[in-house]
Amino acid sequence: MTIKVVRGNPTPEELAAALAVVRARAAAAQDEPSGAPGPRDAWSDPSRIAVARVPRPGPASWGRTYWPG
Template sequence: MTIKVVRGNPTPEELAAALAVVRARAAAAAAIPPGAPAARDSWSDPARIAAHHLPQPGPVSWGRTFWPG
């Protein structure tokens, strides 16, 4: 693995921290078995959206639009 600093002048500590993050991500990606489904981030999970009920149309639905019930 080769990492090249394109811009700036990082200190040895900053470079070591960046390298540690890159190596940790590479090790985590290598630990996933081939063919396994990719892990989803909870923010992009469609089940998060489906878990909340949307307000039903009606004469008072405007009052429930911004307040979780």
């Protein structure tokens, strides 16, 4: 694995921290079986949308649709 610093001048501690994160992510990706779906993000979960009920018009709702010009 080759990592190149393109911009800036990181300290040895900053570079070591960044490398530790990259190595941990690479090890986690290597342990996952290929083709297995990852964890579902809460924003992409369709059940999040189905929680709220769609409002239905009441018996007098037609009177609120008129907007005087």
